[in-house]
Amino acid sequence: MHDLILYIQSYLDSDRTPGGAGNLFWATVYILLVFAGLSVAVIAMNWLERKILAHMQVRLGPMRVGPHGLLQPIADAIKLLLKEDIIPAEADAIVFWVAPFIVVLAAFTVFVVVPFGPTHAITDMNIGILFMLGVSSLSVLGIVTAGWASNSHYPLIGALRSSAQMVSYEVAMGLAVVSVILMTSLNEQSTGTLSMIGIVQAQLSQGEWFVFKFFPLGLIGFFIFAVAMVAETNRAPFDLPEAESELTAGFHTEYSGFRWSLFFLAEYSAMIAVSSIAVTLWLGGWLRPFPNWLNGSTWELVFALFPGVTFLLLGVMCFYNTARMPKHPLFRIQTIGLAGFGAVLALIGLILFIPEVRVRVVDIYWFSAKVAAFMYMYIWYRGTFPRYRFDQLMKVGWKILLPMGLVLLIATAVLAMRTEVWVGIVVPLWQWFVGILHSLVSSL
Amino acid sequence: MNPPVATPFFFYLLAATMIVGGILVITRKNAVHSAMALITTLLAQAGIYLMLYAPFVAGVQIILYAGGIMVLFLFVIMLINMERSVKERQFNKQWLVGIVAAAALGGLFIAVYTTTTKGKMLFPEGRMSFGEDQNTQAIASLLFDRHAGQYMFAFEIASLLLLVAIIGAVVMAKKRI
Numbered sequence: 001m002h003d004l005i006l007y008i009q010s011y012l013d014s015d016r017t018p019g020g021a022g023n024l025f026w027a028t029v030y031i032l033l034v035f036a037g038l039s040v041a042v043i044a045m046n047w048l049e050r051k052i053l054a055h056m057q058v059r060l061g062p063m064r065v066g067p068h069g070l071l072q073p074i075a076d077a078i079k080l081l082l083k084e085d086i087i088p089a090e091a092d093a094i095v096f097w098v099a100p101f102i103v104v105l106a107a108f109t110v111f112v113v114v115p116f117g118p119t120h121a122i123t124d125m126n127i128g129i130l131f132m133l134g135v136s137s138l139s140v141l142g143i144v145t146a147g148w149a150s151n152s153h154y155p156l157i158g159a160l161r162s163s164a165q166m167v168s169y170e171v172a173m174g175l176a177v178v179s180v181i182l183m184t185s186l187n188e189q190s191t192g193t194l195s196m197i198g199i200v201q202a203q204l205s206q207g208e209w210f211v212f213k214f215f216p217l218g219l220i221g222f223f224i225f226a227v228a229m230v231a232e233t234n235r236a237p238f239d240l241p242e243a244e245s246e247l248t249a250g251f252h253t254e255y256s257g258f259r260w261s262l263f264f265l266a267e268y269s270a271m272i273a274v275s276s277i278a279v280t281l282w283l284g285g286w287l288r289p290f291p292n293w294l295n296g297s298t299w300e301l302v303f304a305l306f307p308g309v310t311f312l313l314l315g316v317m318c319f320y321n322t323a324r325m326p327k328h329p330l331f332r333i334q335t336i337g338l339a340g341f342g343a344v345l346a347l348i349g350l351i352l353f354i355p356e357v358r359v360r361v362v363d364i365y366w367f368s369a370k371v372a373a374f375m376y377m378y379i380w381y382r383g384t385f386p387r388y389r390f391d392q393l394m395k396v397g398w399k400i401l402l403p404m405g406l407v408l409l410i411a412t413a414v415l416a417m418r419t420e421v422w423v424g425i426v427v428p429l430w431q432w433f434v435g436i437l438h439s440l441v442s443s444l
Numbered sequence: 445m446n447p448p449v450a451t452p453f454f455f456y457l458l459a460a461t462m463i464v465g466g467i468l469v470i471t472r473k474n475a476v477h478s479a480m481a482l483i484t485t486l487l488a489q490a491g492i493y494l495m496l497y498a499p500f501v502a503g504v505q506i507i508l509y510a511g512g513i514m515v516l517f518l519f520v521i522m523l524i525n526m527e528r529s530v531k532e533r534q535f536n537k538q539w540l541v542g543i544v545a546a547a548a549l550g551g552l553f554i555a556v557y558t559t560t561t562k563g564k565m566l567f568p569e570g571r572m573s574f575g576e577d578q579n580t581q582a583i584a585s586l587l588f589d590r591h592a593g594q595y596m597f598a599f600e601i602a603s604l605l606l607l608v609a610i611i612g613a614v615v616m617a618k619k620r621i
Contacts, residue, residue, distance in 0.1 A: 095476065126580060130503035137511030141483060144518045148476060156522065163519045167512065194580055 017197070019112075019123020030122045034111050042268040046073040049379050056383040067338035068321065083257035088150060091254065095149035100255070100262035102142030107266040110135050110273045115196045117286045117363030128196035129177060132277055133170075136232070139270060140166040143234075143241065146263075147251035158250030161390065162241035165231055168397040169238075173228035175405030176221040179412040180281045183213050190418055200285035207292060209284040214415050220408050222282040224401050226377075229274040231397070233267065235378055237385035238393060275374035276367070283370050286363035304358050307365035311349030318342025455495060461488040473530050475521045479514060486510045500580040 011023040018026035047062070047070065054061025062069025087093055113128040115121040125131050140163055147159020184202040185192030193199060203209055211218045231238040242250030252263045279285060288303045319342045325335040351357055388396065465485035472478045486509045493502035536542070587599050 092474075092476070095480065098480075125499060126578075127499045127503040130500070130507065134503050134506035134511055137507060137515075140511070140515055141518070144515065144522070145476070145480065148518070148522045160519065160522065163515050167515055167519075170512070191581060 015119055017119055017121045017124045019121075027122060030120075034114075034122060035108070038108070038111065038269050038272065039265075041272060042265055043073045043077075045268050045271075045375060046076070046264075048375075049382075052376070052379045053383050056380075067325065067334040067341075070338070070341065077261070080257055080261040085257040085259060086254075088152065088254050090151045092149040092151065095145050096254075097259075099142045099146035099149055100259045100266070102145065103139050103266040104142075104262045104269075106135055106139035106142065107269040107273060111269075113196050114273070114276045115200060115280060115285055116367045118197065118201070120286075120364055121197060124195055124197045126193070126195050126198075129181070129194050129199065129277070129281070132196070132273070133174065133177065136270060136273055137166070137170060139266065142266075143251050146255070147241075150251075150254035152254055154247045154249075154253045155251050158241045158247050158253070162234060162251060165234075165238065165240060165393060165397075168394060169228040169231040169401070172224055172397060172401035172405045173232065175402070175409050176224040176228070177277075177281065179217070179221045179405075179409050180210050182409075182412050182416045183210050183218070186416055196280050196285075200280055200287065203284050204287060209282060209287070211282045214412060217408060217412050217415065218282065220404065221412075222278070224405050224408070225278055225282070227396070227401060229278060230378070230381060231393070233271045233274055233378075235267075235271065236382035237387050239387060240390060240393060271375065271378055272371060275371045275378075278374060279367060279370040286367045288362070288366050304362050305353065306369075307358070307361055308349045308352035310365070310369075311345050311352060313349075315342045315344075315346030315349055318345060455492070458488045458491045458495070461485070462492070473532075473534060475524065476518065479517050479521055482517075483510055483514050486514070498579055500583055 007023070008025050011018060011021050011026045014021045018030050050072070051061040051069070062072040065071045065075045087096055110132045112122045113125050113131055115124070115128075143162045143166075144159045147155040147157075147162070150156070180199065181192050181194060183192075183206075184199055186206060187202070193202065206213070209218075211222045230236075234241050240250075241247075242252065244250075247253070252260055255263060290299075294303075318338055322335055322339045322342060325331050325338065352361060462485050465481045465488065468481035469478045469485065472481060486505065490502040490505040490510070493499075493505060585593060587593055587595050
């Protein structure tokens with residue numbers, strides 16, 4: 001028993017990830033925490049997407065279940081779990097059964113390497129980014145098999161579109177990622193890294209987020225990735241595989257109940273996964289904004305207070321809306337519930353002000369805040385852009401993003417070259433050129 | 445110190461997965477089932493690479509084979525009308541050649557494993573001692589380093605071959621370019 005406690009405590013002094021320290025207990029805790037956090041994020045995202053989209057279209061969105069529809073996602077989850085789970089008679093039962101699990105596994109496994117902080121990751125692999133790209137590209141297998149196994153036309157067309165789309169955009173995405181990996185090699189030893197934590201630490205040591213590196217090259221790479229990641233996750237305006245006006249629901253038309261909810265879960269966690277790749281690679285991961293401009297202990301303190309202030313503000317918003325609730329007796333439970341929710345949020349905010357908690361949480365806060373900005377963008381795109389036609393989609397992927405990515409990669413490679421290499425290439429070339437000129441002149 | 449992950453248990457698990465997957469690939473009548481069995485085999489193979497402390501190769505295996513090539517496989521297979529091939533009796537008219545080739549390959553494996561040249565086995569006794577976290581760098585220096593790099597030429601030739609294949613595919617698919 002004592003040994004066990006010592007084993008658990010031994011990790012707390014180390015400055016490594018649980019996987020890196022080889023501590024099974026903390027690795028399990030982190031896995032459960034990430035899983036729980038993701039589930040809460042997906043639930044929150046479900047509610048936020050409906051609400052924000054509704055407000056963009058001058059509607060109210062869900063208002064009935066709980067105050068301001070706050071309990072709507074839970075009601076939906078219960079509905080989905082209780083629904084009959086239909087397998088079509090002519091479907092390929094095994095493949096139909098396996099497909100949603102492939103998608104969910106792929107979407108959740110990538111979070112093994114997502115760095116929420118310098119030590120807040122389940123583990124740090126030295127092929128981190130390759131692992132993330134590879135495993136998230138497996139989800140297309142689930143989508144394709146789901147569409148095929150349904151043995152129906154709409155799902156099959158959805159699956160065909162999805163496989164073509166994902167394969168096309170993966171190329172441009174990979175080129176943008178490689179340009180970042182080139183940027184990580186700008187150090188004394190000129191060795192780059194593929195590790196997710198290593199990439200953020202490279203940005204820290206170079207004192208610059210990679211969006212601003214080699215301006216505008218970093219920005220272009222970020223743009224390519226930001227477009228490709230929307231296409232990779234099958235979201236509007238690239239949501240052709242599930243275009244509801246053309247294909248009913250695309251590849252998951254025949255799915256219902258629990259299995260459909262797995263697709264839903266996977267879609268949202270894949271969105272969070274690709275956003276966290278973008279945040280790690282270009283936006284400095286867990287690093288706070290303006291580290292050079294606003295430095296010094298005062299600013300450190302101000303930025304460390306952000307998590308608490310955010311939750312306090314959310315609590316205050318809840319209290320404000322509690323005061324605005326209708327004063328009818330029918331709304332009494334909802335009013336009390338909203339006030340209670342506000343109180344919980346405010347309490348979390350106050351806990352986050354405690355210095356011991358603050359220093360451990362501030363990294364996770366900045367990472368999550370940046371990812372949350374991406375999630376808002378996803379909703380914003382959906383509310384703004386009309387869907388692409390399939391030929392337009394292919395044109396954007398192959399004729400615009402891919403050449404841009406190639407030029408970007410070459411330009412980054414040229415700028416990232418070390419001076420010795422420059423000298424090693426340019427000087428011999430120049431001497432060779434001068435030599436030819438010399439022999440030409442002397443032969444005349 | 446971490447306990448080693450590469451225990452015999454995992455090796456036998458992955459090897460069994462690969463063999464079962466491989467058998468399923470050739471015995472399933474349905475091409476999509478075969479393709480999915482092949483994906484399982486390839487993923488188990490990536491696991492074997494991980495056990496050999498070659499995470500880079502494992503990552504590339506997942507991205508290229510499981511994530512890229514197999515998607516294209518499925519893409520093509522889905523367009524085929526499956527009903528006829530499922531009903532047809534399975535046949536193999538090349539079993540004699542197949543047996544000879546398999547026996548030759550097996551014999552080659554055994555020969556490689558047992559022959560000794562100048563008193564040394566062909567197989568090294570220990571594994572190459574790259575650190576797990578230097579694998580990517582080690583591969584890069586084998587390929588591209590000015591002094592230690594010995595596979596640069598082979599690598600470039602292989603990529604040229606792939607380029608030829610791509611151009612060939614385009615030429616054959618398009619009547620008018």
